[in-house]
Amino acid sequence: MADPVALITGAARRLGAETARTLHGRGMRVIIHCRHSRDEADRLADELNAVRPESACVMQADLDKPDQVRILANMAIQQWRRLDLLVNNASSFYPTPIGNNSDEDWTRLINSNLRAPWILTEALAPTLAKHNGSIINIVDVYAEKPLAQHTLYCVAKAGLAMLTRSSARELGPDVRVNGVAPGPILWPEQGQDNQSDILQATALKRCGNPTDIAGMVAFLALDAPYVTGQIVAVDGGRSLGFQGG
Numbered sequence: 271m272a273d274p275v276a277l278i279t280g281a282a283r284r285l286g287a288e289t290a291r292t293l294h295g296r297g298m299r300v301i302i303h304c305r306h307s308r309d310e311a312d313r314l315a316d317e318l319n320a321v322r323p324e325s326a327c328v329m330q331a332d333l334d335k336p337d338q339v340r341i342l343a344n345m346a347i348q349q350w351r352r353l354d355l356l357v358n359n360a361s362s363f364y365p366t367p368i369g370n371n372s373d374e375d376w377t378r379l380i381n382s383n384l385r386a387p388w389i390l391t392e393a394l395a396p397t398l399a400k401h402n403g404s405i406i407n408i409v410d411v412y413a414e415k416p417l418a419q420h421t422l423y424c425v426a427k428a429g430l431a432m433l434t435r436s437s438a439r440e441l442g443p444d445v446r447v448n449g450v451a452p453g454p455i456l457w458p459e460q461g462q463d464n465q466s467d468i469l470q471a472t473a474l475k476r477c478g479n480p481t482d483i484a485g486m487v488a489f490l491a492l493d494a495p496y497v498t499g500q501i502v503a504v505d506g507g508r509s510l511g512f513q514g515g
């Protein structure tokens with residue numbers, strides 16, 4: 271039987287790249303989606319194809335643009351003519367203090383974090399259903415408890431959490447839909463205030479590792495056939511107290 275196929279958005283670097291490596295290590299073929307990080311995505315595909323030929327490919331699309339998201343969905347279906355897993359990982363993240371935002375901020379934060387996952391869910395569900403596939407949405411602990419001055423990001427992730435639960439209800443029994451809500455894993459590249467406050471408010475007092483997220487994605491996708499509609503916090507206990515940050 272042909273190896274199962276996963277599409278991971280935003281997979282050229284950081285958590286997405288680790289997720290692609292882990293799923294590939296579990297025997298999946300991977301479609302590595304990227305926007306600007308084409309070189310890193312190509313290098314990752316080369317690394318994985320050196321392990322198993324024709325087991326990884328790269329697709330580029332700007333998820334802010336719904337037409338490009340639909341093209342990505344079609345290309346993903348055509349690539350190996352099957353799809354078993356969609357991981358909605360790509361995300362824009364930056365502060366949007368109230369009173370200082372444009373329509374473009376709404377588009378960037380809502381489209382990458384919520385609208386693109388919705389379009390991909392609709393477009394790919396029939397193909398995922400053919401092999402009892404699943405969808406995993408990468409949410410955030412801030413979907414439940416807001417991060418100061420990040421209203422649009424938190425709204426988008428809260429929407430993604432409901433998309434997870436609502437689509438799990440609607441797409442069963444053929445497709446499972448779950449979420450992973452990371453706490454502090456890798457700090458944003460543009461910097462993060464209050465890093466020590468955030469860690470102090472985290473029960474395990476440290477950042478997690480990208481492998482913690484990738485491992486939970488693999489578990490939900492491959493080892494949890496009776497789990498759907500759940501959002502698992504992988505956050506070192508960050509969501510328990512939530513003072514600071």
Ligand SMILES: NC(=O)c1ccc[n+]([C@@H]2O[C@H](COP(=O)([O-])OP(=O)(O)OC[C@H]3O[C@@H](n4cnc5c(N)ncnc54)[C@H](OP(=O)(O)O)[C@@H]3O)[C@@H](O)[C@H]2O)c1
Binds near residue numbers: 360363408452
């Ligand atoms: N890092 C953490 O500690 C943490 C904590 C909580 C939640 N999360 C969630 O975990 C996921 C991965 O986190 P991360 O820190 O690895 O993410 P990231 O580095 O901030 O972003 C991942 C990728 O998303 C892609 N992306 C952003 N906007 C896009 C757009 N409009 N179209 C296409 N691609 C777009 C970028 O791809 P290109 O580089 O190719 O442009 C980027 O490399 C995200 O959903 C994030 O919200 C992470």
